[in-house]
Amino acid sequence: MREIAMAVVVNGEKHELTVPPHETLIECLRERLGLLGVKKSCDVQVCGACTVLLDDRPVSACTVLAFEARGRSVRTIEGLARGDDLHPVQEAFVEHGALQCGFCTPGMIMATVALINENPRPTADEVKHYMRGNICRCTGYKRILEAILDASRRMSGATAPNVS
Known part of the structure; x- marks a missing residue:
């Protein structure tokens, strides 16, 4: 299976990644980037625990393929606070x-x-x-x-x- 090269901006930081075509955005965020604030629960887009912002729009990271974020901006809970100041x-x-x-x-x-x-x-x-x-x-x-x-x-x- 061919992997897909992609660049994505996550919480303001650019990442160059290579992902398998079946990898979901939640798997990429949690396993590759260590962003554990994105919670994995239902895997079928019914609970909202994995909600992230993709180009400032809410999506369920469990049903978005990682490569669909190629060239886009992702914001997770980790990207909200500014230093010690909560959003x-x-x-x-x-x-x-x-x-x-x-x-x-x-x-x-x-x-x-x-x-x-x-x-x-x-x-x-x-x-x-x-x-x-x-x-x-x-x-x-x-x-x-x-x-x-x-x-x-x-x-x-x-x-x-x-x-x-």
Whole structure:
């Protein structure tokens, strides 16, 4: 089987890789680049744990082939914080206790970043609709919803609640 040479920018850093055609993006990120924040769970695009941003759009890394990222930009949870400063979405998740075991959290946070980039002031209903592909098995979604709405307020500089 022929391997595919590719260049990809991951979290702002360019990587030259050679991958087999069947290797998924999650395998490449975790096994080749050591980015373990990308969680492997369902392998069929139903849980959202492996959500990363591919050219700033959320994708399930378990169903994207690694070579499909050739010449593109990938952002993982490891690429959000700036030094010791958490990204506003990460801060909101921590402050609202929007995590329990933490397994789903990286995917939830990456999907939230994509949502807020697309819709800076989503309503609660818009958040629920957008996040339906990200599943948490440990806790309710109330704190996650609160964290997302708070993050959108912080990032937009608003002080008033999002209007439903």
